[in-house]
Amino acid sequence: MTCGELTGIAYGNRVFSWCVCYISPEFARAVLETLRQPIETGDVVIARANAHVRYPCKFLLVAAANPCKCGYLPDPARACARVPECGVDYLGRISGPLMDRFDLRVEVPPVEFADLDSVPTGEDTASVAARVARARQIQTERFAEHPRIRVNADAEGALLDRIAAPDAEGKALLLGAAERLGLSARGYHRVLRVARTIADLDGARDIRRPHLAEALSFRLTARA
Numbered sequence: 001m002t003c004g005e006l007t008g009i010a011y012g013n014r015v016f017s018w019c020v021c022y023i024s025p026e027f028a029r030a031v032l033e034t035l036r037q038p039i040e041t042g043d044v045v046i047a048r049a050n051a052h053v054r055y056p057c058k059f060l061l062v063a064a065a066n067p068c069k070c071g072y073l074p075d076p077a078r079a080c081a082r083v084p085e086c087g088v089d090y091l092g093r094i095s096g097p098l099m100d101r102f103d104l105r106v107e108v109p110p111v112e113f114a115d116l117d118s119v120p121t122g123e124d125t126a127s128v129a130a131r132v133a134r135a136r137q138i139q140t141e142r143f144a145e146h147p148r149i150r151v152n153a154d155a156e157g158a159l160l161d162r163i164a165a166p167d168a169e170g171k172a173l174l175l176g177a178a179e180r181l182g183l184s185a186r187g188y189h190r191v192l193r194v195a196r197t198i199a200d201l202d203g204a205r206d207i208r209r210p211h212l213a214e215a216l217s218f219r220l221t222a223r224a
Ligand SMILES: [Zn+2]
Pocket: 068, 069, 070, 071, 072, 073, 079, 080, 082, 086, 087
């Protein structure tokens, strides 16, 4: 799926449950910015002189971009002569408000040739899938009395405050980090939702400091 197809939802009534989109800073800024409203609200409103139409388009967006225009920013041996401006200029084309809407930002370093045939480590896919299924079940039960809410990402306001209240240590960590990182109100609430989900994956009833620390780590990319 391309960015252009995704923005097409602004003019149609297709409903996506999820999509994968390669977001390139080469796309026109106006095109990228059209993603902001559907990411935030899960719908698109088209306003005309005598009518407002709301199209549902709730989706999970997975996006990827190179670290800079030449693509070799993390590799000192191959990077262009414009480091670090090459990356700053390139990723700077993605606006702060759009970047703020990405809950999980992960930098993926180049794979070393020596690692290509190494034995995979860590949890296998089936184990992770089982943990995710359990976390989804927890959320289904949590929102049983809220028919319009399926997962933590849908919760807001008083409901979010109730289901994602961290313990005292977690709260102190979050408030300190919010100040240091200059988190927006949107970013603050998004961190809480991610922490709630990490706690669910951990099988934990309460959101504790490690859950919040992990949630915050996903906002600590070079382009925070
Ligand atoms: Zn470069």
